[in-house]
Amino acid sequence: MAIYEYECAKCGxxxxxxxxxxxxxxxxxxxxxxxxxxxxxxxxxxLKGTGWYVTDYVRKEKKNGSGEKGNKPETEKTGNLS
Ligand SMILES: [Zn+2]
Structure with a gap:
């Protein structure tokens, strides 16, 4: 389950x-x-029960980024966030 936000383009x-x-x-x-x-x-x-969180997105984006030195240890492991 997820919360979705809606807005009417007509009446707001x-x-x-x-x-x-x-x-x-x-x-x-x-x-x-x-x-x-x-x-x-x-x-x-x-997504409850899957261990998948939005923070995973952030981490992957950082990992692919070229601006960081990349020597930081990854303290967060998928599945330990509960
Ligand atoms: Zn409306």
Whole structure:
């Protein structure tokens, strides 16, 4: 489950909703029938029970980055974050 934020492009109606990852995104505003825009990136989502967290993304991006020296020990291991 993950929290998705939606905002209506027409009337500005904003709300959050818990949905399964596989669930279809909402598209129609229930207030005015306008187009809904799903806001992603503001709220990290957590997949409970999998050990997969948004922080994994950050770490991978750092690892691939060329700006760092890369000598820092990786103290966090996947799966130990619970
Ligand atoms: Zn609306």
């Amino acid at each position: 109606h904003y709300f959050e909703v818990w949905q399964k990852i596989t669930e279809e995104p909402l598209k129609v505003c229930d207030k005015c029938g306008g187009d809904l825009v799903r806001l992603i990136g503001n709220t990290g989502f957590i």
